[in-house]
Amino acid sequence: MKQQFIQWTIRRPKQSIGLAVVLSLILVSGVCFLHIEDDIMKMLPEDIPSRIVWNEIEEQFGSTEPLLVSVGWEGHSIFTPEGLAAVWDLTRTLEDHPAVDEVRSLASMNRIDSDEGFLDVSDLMPYRDLNQEEIADIRDYLARNTDISGMLVSQDEFFAMLAVVPAIDASDKELVQVVAEVSSDGPQGGNGHIGGLPFVRGTLVRLVIWEIITLMCIALPILAFILLITLRSLRGLRMVLPVIGLSVGTMVGFFGWMYKLIGGDLFNFTMINGSMPVILLTIATADGVHIMTRFFREVRQRRDVKASVAATMDVLMLPIFLTSVTTMAGFISLVSAPLRAMIGYGITVSFGIAWAWYLSVTFLPSLMSISRWNLEGRALRSAGIFERIIHRIGQYVLRKPRAVLATGGLIVLVACIGIFMVRVEVNVIKFFKPTAPIRQSMEFLDSHFYGTLNFAFKVEGDLKEPEVLQGMQRIQRQLEREPNIGNTVSLANIIAKLHRVVMDDSAKYEVIPDSREKVANLLTIYGMTGDPDDFSSLVDYDYRTGLITATVKMSATDELVAMVDRAEEFVGSHKIPNLDIKLSGFPVFMRDFMHVLIVSSLRSIGLSLILVIILAGIFFKSLRWGLLAVIPLASAIALNFGLMGWVGIELSHVTALFTAIIIGVGVDFAVHFIAQYKNFLRSGISRDEVSQMTIDDVGYPILLNVAAVSVGFTALLFSEFVPMSYMGGLVIISMVSCAVGTLTLLATIIHLMRNKLMA
Numbered sequence: 001m002k003q004q005f006i007q008w009t010i011r012r013p014k015q016s017i018g019l020a021v022v023l024s025l026i027l028v029s030g031v032c033f034l035h036i037e038d039d040i041m042k043m044l045p046e047d048i049p050s051r052i053v054w055n056e057i058e059e060q061f062g063s064t065e066p067l068l069v070s071v072g073w074e075g076h077s078i079f080t081p082e083g084l085a086a087v088w089d090l091t092r093t094l095e096d097h098p099a100v101d102e103v104r105s106l107a108s109m110n111r112i113d114s115d116e117g118f119l120d121v122s123d124l125m126p127y128r129d130l131n132q133e134e135i136a137d138i139r140d141y142l143a144r145n146t147d148i149s150g151m152l153v154s155q156d157e158f159f160a161m162l163a164v165v166p167a168i169d170a171s172d173k174e175l176v177q178v179v180a181e182v183s184s185d186g187p188q189g190g191n192g193h194i195g196g197l198p199f200v201r202g203t204l205v206r207l208v209i210w211e212i213i214t215l216m217c218i219a220l221p222i223l224a225f226i227l228l229i230t231l232r233s234l235r236g237l238r239m240v241l242p243v244i245g246l247s248v249g250t251m252v253g254f255f256g257w258m259y260k261l262i263g264g265d266l267f268n269f270t271m272i273n274g275s276m277p278v279i280l281l282t283i284a285t286a287d288g289v290h291i292m293t294r295f296f297r298e299v300r301q302r303r304d305v306k307a308s309v310a311a312t313m314d315v316l317m318l319p320i321f322l323t324s325v326t327t328m329a330g331f332i333s334l335v336s337a338p339l340r341a342m343i344g345y346g347i348t349v350s351f352g353i354a355w356a357w358y359l360s361v362t363f364l365p366s367l368m369s370i371s372r373w374n375l376e377g378r379a380l381r382s383a384g385i386f387e388r389i390i391h392r393i394g395q396y397v398l399r400k401p402r403a404v405l406a407t408g409g410l411i412v413l414v415a416c417i418g419i420f421m422v423r424v425e426v427n428v429i430k431f432f433k434p435t436a437p438i439r440q441s442m443e444f445l446d447s448h449f450y451g452t453l454n455f456a457f458k459v460e461g462d463l464k465e466p467e468v469l470q471g472m473q474r475i476q477r478q479l480e481r482e483p484n485i486g487n488t489v490s491l492a493n494i495i496a497k498l499h500r501v502v503m504d505d506s507a508k509y510e511v512i513p514d515s516r517e518k519v520a521n522l523l524t525i526y527g528m529t530g531d532p533d534d535f536s537s538l539v540d541y542d543y544r545t546g547l548i549t550a551t552v553k554m555s556a557t558d559e560l561v562a563m564v565d566r567a568e569e570f571v572g573s574h575k576i577p578n579l580d581i582k583l584s585g586f587p588v589f590m591r592d593f594m595h596v597l598i599v600s601s602l603r604s605i606g607l608s609l610i611l612v613i614i615l616a617g618i619f620f621k622s623l624r625w626g627l628l629a630v631i632p633l634a635s636a637i638a639l640n641f642g643l644m645g646w647v648g649i650e651l652s653h654v655t656a657l658f659t660a661i662i663i664g665v666g667v668d669f670a671v672h673f674i675a676q677y678k679n680f681l682r683s684g685i686s687r688d689e690v691s692q693m694t695i696d697d698v699g700y701p702i703l704l705n706v707a708a709v710s711v712g713f714t715a716l717l718f719s720e721f722v723p724m725s726y727m728g729g730l731v732i733i734s735m736v737s738c739a740v741g742t743l744t745l746l747a748t749i750i751h752l753m754r755n756k757l758m759a
Helices: 002-011 013-033 049-061 081-095 132-144 146-152 172-184 197-231 234-262 272-302 305-336 340-361 363-370 385-399 401-419 437-448 466-479 491-502 516-529 557-573 586-619 623-629 631-647 655-682 687-718 722-752
Strands: 067-072 100-104 110-115 118-123 159-166 193-195 453-461 485-489 545-552 579-585
Touching (some): 002 013, 002 305, 002 363, 013 234, 049 453, 049 545, 049 579, 049 586, 067 081, 081 100, 081 132, 081 172, 110 491, 118 491, 118 516, 132 146, 146 485, 159 172, 172 193, 172 197, 197 234, 197 272, 197 437, 197 687, 197 722, 234 272, 234 340, 234 363, 272 305, 272 340, 272 363, 272 722, 305 363, 305 586, 305 655, 385 401, 385 687, 385 722, 401 722, 453 466, 466 485, 466 516, 466 545, 466 557, 466 579, 491 516, 557 586, 579 586, 586 631, 586 655, 623 631, 623 722, 631 722, 655 687, 655 722
Antiparallel strands (some): 067 159, 067 193, 100 159, 110 118, 453 579, 485 545
């Protein structure tokens, strides 16, 4: 069967090439169906409590994460006729847009004043053009109500804040575009900034995707150049590159087709999926390099192209099939991941690996067989410098196998200590370098205002009961002690403020009244001159369900996780009778996402190792060989995670995926080594010589693969996206560690155990 397949690709190369190209182009056309998902919250499992509570809050109270816009001039007070007019104009323009539901600003807020024991509810800014006396009155009111002023005016009073609440059917992308366009027409010379979670969601994914496309366009030419130098054949390069390009394009197209045919959220293109081309590129390059270097070696001996192609595929078809199957199994194991996006990720990359294998065993050998090779060319005539280097490495490793094994084991052991120092970072703003505009905007708003994110508490009970309201105030006071929290808002604030205003605006009465009837009376009095719907973002119509919201500054994940844990501990230890409290919001999402990420990574690594052992054991007909096949893989995983801990590279949902590259490359290198080792033994080569011959044969394509991919991916080191920059370095380290693990640890263990393995 294998021989018939090989002969078909050689005897009917045009049909083989044509079929591969047509099928690939059909699949590539699915790119037009790609659906980019901006909402990073949808990456979380639907059944975790924080997301369930969040969905309940948004369904009942609408969006609690507005888009934030600052207006003003550095060094100039916003409390001028021109400054407040700019706030008025931007507010009214945004309010008129269909993508906007509400704008909270100085130009739309109410003020509550005392009027002989009653409440006078009026507009804070009654009209656009104010005189100095009216501006002074507004300024004085805000000075007496710092909880409002801190949300709407910067501490230095140079900037005003607008909180833009999106319409129900408006996407974050649409909202960001609207605000950006309107803000660009704002006051001349102004220093406006945009921030908030909708801003991150509306820009992040597309920024990352374009960053990856740009960097891949840089990396591919570098990779091609290194392949040309190492292969020493332009014709060989021209055959390997189409396999890589068609494999990556087909995989992305398959992702689009799956979304078109299946729908749902499994195949939404998120930030995580941006690393798929990186992973498949390394695997497809490995297959192509193995085949091409083996072909060159066969041609030097046979001096016949078609016979050399047939001999190459006879030796490599099954090892490449096994490396593909084991790597696919590793990615398929992601179907057990709690992150929905990871399931579609695993299925898609598995398909890409399968397609890379198909192209490598049909399209590539067919191209090789019909090409007019110059048999006197350098690559087809003599061994290159890399082959001589590998031979010397093999001599050294096998001359002192125990010393090499002990040194390698010690390095891995020291690296393992670093695993316990790995930090998790899932705060997407921290993914950008300090010079990135998106991070600068968020940090500007954090430094000038109370914060850019919300921490939400859903409370259920009788919210007119003084004891309940006082309990809510205790929670707020506890939260306001946190350094990352700017201020808190709830119905309890409103009730205390109404009580103060009714009592001649005396600060000592800014407390919760002592009876339910008094609370109800305050709300009734407010309704005489104000709109009861003014409180709809904090409490429902029946006053049974409400919100406590805290404004949070962007911080490292571990800081926000500690803050959430302290809040949960306080709520749990200070029970409020007849009040049920649930936590949600972006800080809680990050805490839950960190847990999910760690679980997903550990589960993926564990399942992958088990599957590699089983499949390699079946293929090599011995569980012992299956265990040996994971040595480079396991040592590379330990080395990389340990290095992350030692040098401070944070584990994120992007960098966590570099383990997939280790799985693909580590399995590839190990399986090719073991397969060729056993092939040499079957051909009658002695046990004492077979290790050196295997290193010479397999080490050359491994070295080429490492050199090409590592140098090519140095382009990622310059990414503005910090995890992508880290991933570029981790890809290089992964390639090197897998190669070293195969040519030192695996080679020495097999060499030392050669008599037992063959017994």
